[in-house]
Amino acid sequence: MAKDRSSGYLSMLFLLEFVLAVFFLATDLLTFYIMFELSLVPIFFIIGLWGGKKRVHAAFKIFLYTLFGSVGFLISILYLFMELGTLEISSLMYLVEETIPVAAQKLIWIALFLAFAVKIPMFPFHTWLPDAHVQAPTEGSVILAGVLIKLGAYGMLKVLLPILPSLSREFSTLALSLSAIAVIYTSLVALAQTDMKKLIAYSSIAHMGIVTAGLFAFNIEGYKGAVFQMVSHGLVSSGLFFCIGSIYNRSGTRQIADHSGIMNFAPKLGFAFVLFSLAAIGLPGTAGFVGEFLALAGLFRSTEVFAILCTTGVVLGACYMLYLCKRIIWGSPTGNIFQDIELHEAIPIFTLTILIMILGLYPNLLLNFLR
Incomplete structure (x- = not known):
C-alpha cells in the first residue's frame, strides 16, 4: 500500500513538473491553454488522494473554480483562431488590436482576466486557495504556493498585457x-x-x-x-x-x-x-x-x-x-x-x-x- 501510494504520488509530481516546463516554454496560445488546464490534474489527485480529512471537497473546489474560470479563455482561443488563423503569441501582439472589433476585444479581455484572476487567485475568486492549502500535503502546498498560483500572474504578463495593452490600461x-x-x-x-x-x-x-x-x-x-x-x-x-x-x-x-x-x-x-x-x-x-x-x-x-x-x-x-x-x-x-x-x-x-x-x-x- 505504501509503495503504491509513493509511486502514484511521485508520478503526479513528475507529471506536474513536465506540464509546468511546457507551460513556461509555450509560444502559442493553444499549448499555453492546454498546459494551463492540465496543471489542474496532478494537483487535483495530490490533494484528493493524499490530503487531509476534507481533501475531496478541497480538490473539487480548486478543480471547478479553475475549470469554470477558463471556459471563456477557450472560447476566446477558438474565436481568435477563426478570425486570425494563428495562435502564436508573438503574432497576436500585433494582430488582435488591429484586426479584432473593439467589442470582441473587451469580451476577450474579460475572459482572459477572469481565467488568470481565478488562478492567482485575486479577490473575490480566492476562496479555493485556503481550503486547498489546509488539505494539501506539505509537498502539495509547496508546489501550489511556489509555482501554481504564479501561472495566472505569468499569464497576465505574457498573454493579457501584451495582446491587449490598450484595454489593459483602460481596465487597470x-x-x-x-x-x-x-x-x-x-x-x-x-x-x-x-x-x-x-x-x-x-x-x-x-x-x-x-x-x-x-x-x-x-x-x-x-x-x-x-x-x-x-x-x-x-x-x-x-x-x-x-x-x-x-x-x-x-x-x-x-x-x-x-x-x-x-x-x-x-x-x-x-x-x-x-x-x-x-x-x-x-x-x-x-x-x-x-x-x-x-x-x-x-x-x-x-x-x-x-x-x-x-x-x-x-x-x-x-x-x-x-x-x-x-x-x-x-x-x-x-x-x-x-x-x-x-x-x-x-x-x-x-x-x-x-x-x-x-x-x-x-x-x-x-x-x-x-x-
Whole structure:
C-alpha cells in the first residue's frame, strides 16, 4: 500500500513538473491553454488522494473554480483562431488590436482576466486557495504556493498585457481595485486565523495582490517588482510551508495556540521559520524586500492612492507574521515539545534560506534577466 501510494504520488509530481516546463516554454496560445488546464490534474489527485480529512471537497473546489474560470479563455482561443488563423503569441501582439472589433476585444479581455484572476487567485475568486492549502500535503502546498498560483500572474504578463495593452490600461482601475482589496482584506482575515497553514495561505493571496498591482502599474519598476515578487514569494512561502509541515509531522496539529517556545527545543527549525517570516514581511536584505519595494515604487509612480492602500496591507502583513513568530517561536515551551528537524528536512529548508538571502543581497542576479 505504501509503495503504491509513493509511486502514484511521485508520478503526479513528475507529471506536474513536465506540464509546468511546457507551460513556461509555450509560444502559442493553444499549448499555453492546454498546459494551463492540465496543471489542474496532478494537483487535483495530490490533494484528493493524499490530503487531509476534507481533501475531496478541497480538490473539487480548486478543480471547478479553475475549470469554470477558463471556459471563456477557450472560447476566446477558438474565436481568435477563426478570425486570425494563428495562435502564436508573438503574432497576436500585433494582430488582435488591429484586426479584432473593439467589442470582441473587451469580451476577450474579460475572459482572459477572469481565467488568470481565478488562478492567482485575486479577490473575490480566492476562496479555493485556503481550503486547498489546509488539505494539501506539505509537498502539495509547496508546489501550489511556489509555482501554481504564479501561472495566472505569468499569464497576465505574457498573454493579457501584451495582446491587449490598450484595454489593459483602460481596465487597470478595476484590476488595481481588486488587488488592493485582496491585499488589505486577506491580511485582516489572516490576523484572525488560528491555523498556521491557513494564515500563510491568506498571506499568499495578499502577496499576489502586490504582484498584480505591480503588473498594472505599467512601468518598468512595476513589472520588475512583480516578477521578482513572484520568485521571492515562491521561495518564502515554500519555506514556510516546509517548516509548518515539519511542525505538524511532530505535533500532529497546526493550531497556533498549541505551540510555543519552539526556539528553545528546535533551534534550527525556529531560526528558519523566523528568517522566512522576516522575508515574508519584506525585511531589507531578503528577497521579500526587493520585489515589494520595486512593485510599490512602480505603483507610486502610476497611482498614489492604490500604492498607499497596498502599503497598508504590507504593514498588516508584518503584524500577523510577527504575531505568529512571537506566539510559536519565542516564549516558554508550554505546548507540544519535539525534536529539531533532521537532515532530509534541513536540506530543502536551508537551501531556500540561502536563495532568499542571495537574492536579497544581490538582486541584480535576477533583475538583469528582466531587462
